[in-house]
Amino acid sequence: MTAWNTDRHLTQPYEWAEPVPLKTSLQRAREVFATLLNLLVFAFESVPLWWETLVAQFVTPSSKNISGQTALVTGGANGLGQSIAIALAKEGCNVAVVDVDETNARKTVASLRRYNVSAEAYKVDVSDYEAVRQLGRDVERDLGPVDILVNNAGILPTSFSQDALPSHIERSMGVNVLSSVWTTQTFIDSMIRRRKGHIVAISSIAGYIAPGWAKTYATTKFALRGFMDALEDDLYLRGQANHVHTTTVFPFAFNTRKQAISLLKASSGLTRLPIYEPAMLGETVVRAIKTNQRKVVVPEVLKPYQLSIYENLPIKIRQLLTRTMAQGEVKLVD
Ligand SMILES: NC(=O)c1ccc[n+]([C@@H]2O[C@H](COP(=O)([O-])OP(=O)(O)OC[C@H]3O[C@@H](n4cnc5c(N)ncnc54)[C@H](O)[C@@H]3O)[C@@H](O)[C@H]2O)c1
Numbered sequence: 001m002t003a004w005n006t007d008r009h010l011t012q013p014y015e016w017a018e019p020v021p022l023k024t025s026l027q028r029a030r031e032v033f034a035t036l037l038n039l040l041v042f043a044f045e046s047v048p049l050w051w052e053t054l055v056a057q058f059v060t061p062s063s064k065n066i067s068g069q070t071a072l073v074t075g076g077a078n079g080l081g082q083s084i085a086i087a088l089a090k091e092g093c094n095v096a097v098v099d100v101d102e103t104n105a106r107k108t109v110a111s112l113r114r115y116n117v118s119a120e121a122y123k124v125d126v127s128d129y130e131a132v133r134q135l136g137r138d139v140e141r142d143l144g145p146v147d148i149l150v151n152n153a154g155i156l157p158t159s160f161s162q163d164a165l166p167s168h169i170e171r172s173m174g175v176n177v178l179s180s181v182w183t184t185q186t187f188i189d190s191m192i193r194r195r196k197g198h199i200v201a202i203s204s205i206a207g208y209i210a211p212g213w214a215k216t217y218a219t220t221k222f223a224l225r226g227f228m229d230a231l232e233d234d235l236y237l238r239g240q241a242n243h244v245h246t247t248t249v250f251p252f253a254f255n256t257r258k259q260a261i262s263l264l265k266a267s268s269g270l271t272r273l274p275i276y277e278p279a280m281l282g283e284t285v286v287r288a289i290k291t292n293q294r295k296v297v298v299p300e301v302l303k304p305y306q307l308s309i310y311e312n313l314p315i316k317i318r319q320l321l322t323r324t325m326a327q328g329e330v331k332l333v334d
Contacts, residue, residue: 061291067092070143072187074126074179075153077104079256080202083282084150085112085119091286093148094118096139100125118143126153127174129182136186145190148289151180151224152202156260157214169216176220180227188244195243198289201228202249205297208307209322213267224248232294247288250307251298254278272326 023031071088075081077099085095089112097112097119099105105121112119120142124135139146154176157163180201191197207225210218228248235241253264253275265271281298288296295304310318 061293063287063290064292066148066286066290068094069147070094070096070139070145071148071150072096072098072139072146072183073150073152074098074183076150077101077108077121080251080254080278080281081150081152082108083278084152084285085282086279087282087286088148088150089115089117089119091290092117094143096120096122096143096146098122098124098126098135099153126179126183127171129178132179132182132186140190145194146187147191147196148198148200149183149187150200150202150285151183152200153179154202154220155217156257156264157217158257158259158263160213160263163214163216172216172220173223176217177223177227180224184227184231191244192238192240195240197244198247198292199228199231199244200247200249200285200289202251202285203228205250205252205307207248207250208304208311211267225250245289245292245294247285247293248295249281249285249288249298250295250304251281252276254281 066088071085071093073081073085073088073095076085076095076097078101081097081099082104085097085108089095092115094117095109095112097105097108099121100123102121102123105123109119109121120139122135122138124131126132126135136146155172163169184199188197188199191199201224203224204217204221206214206218207221210222225248228246232241232246235244235246253261253273255261255275255277261275264273265275276299284296284298284300287293297304297307310321313321
């Protein structure tokens with residue numbers, strides 16, 4: 001029986017919540033007044049915070065030393081994960097490379113050790129909750145508690161038709177979303193206890209701009225963004241925001257798995273898309289970790305808030321902007 005079926009409130013007969021009590025005009029006026037007062041207090045108290053944010057734009061952020069820390073990179077055997085693992089090793093981090101591709105995980109580990117750090121390969125399917133719990137014990141035994149967790153493993157769209165296959169959709173949800181929840185649950189308690197940690201997630205531009213030809217992928221990347229926002233708030237509510245940091249990364253297109261990148265190059269609206277080399281992403285992610293950057297678009301040609309503006313444009317204006325940027329190429333290829 002699944003957890004869904006065992007939820008007690010679902011097996012009991014449906015009951016409506018208590019009716020919302022009717023309010024007098026006076027009570028409603030009081031509520032409006034209280035809300036306006038709160039807004040006024042907010043406006044007043046936010047002034048120094050806006051000032052602080054503005055000043056920060058013109059000041060080089062201070063950088064923390066991560067040398068000697070233990071980092072874990074999921075999907076670290078290849079592609080962007082490998083470039084992140086290398087950049088972390090260059091900074092003096094000991095690295096756990098976690099991947100289903102054992103052969104390349106071992107090769108990556110061998111190249112990391114050239115930087116005089118400890119590195120170990122772990123063959124783990126990170127969408128498997130029990131396997132991730134075991135991973136937590138194994139890494140702690142071999143390399144010590146994890147300080148930097150990089151949730152990078154993901155399945156990129158490799159065919160349009162697969163986007164509609166239930167098995168592919170489930171697998172993508174498992175690898176691109178659930179794995180980050182499992183690893184975070186596994187490693188966050190020790191970070192909080194030790195008042196030290198950093199959790200990174202590799203979302204995508206598709207976590208803001210959802211292409212119709214990659215619905216499953218975009219769904220997972222939006223979900224990861226939501227998870228990271230909630231995690232950040234959770235840490236703030238627990239009073240941990242100054243000790244355990246989060247970074248969500250939104251990469252454009254990077255030259256990794258041939259099958260996925262060939263498809264991307266041929267996709268609607270993307271044939272002129274610049275494709276970047278992974279090393280740049282690794283370096284940007286490490287810089288973002290060292291400066292506690294919350295969100296970063298790679299390459300840093302845009303700020304995440306600009307993507308939020310795009311996301312909230314009136315639909316016809318957004319479609320026009322997309323068509324203009326893609327020089328009229330936008331069509332559904334399926
Ligand atoms: N390459 C890009 O253009 C691009 C752009 C935006 C975001 N991203 C994101 O960056 C991340 C890495 O992308 P990439 O291009 O390097 O992909 P990739 O396919 O080249 O590498 C992914 C790695 O993850 C591993 N992996 C897959 N499933 C796994 C699982 N269940 N457990 C453990 N390891 C697993 C693979 O074996 C592989 O080594 C993904 O989350 C992807 O969505 C990539």
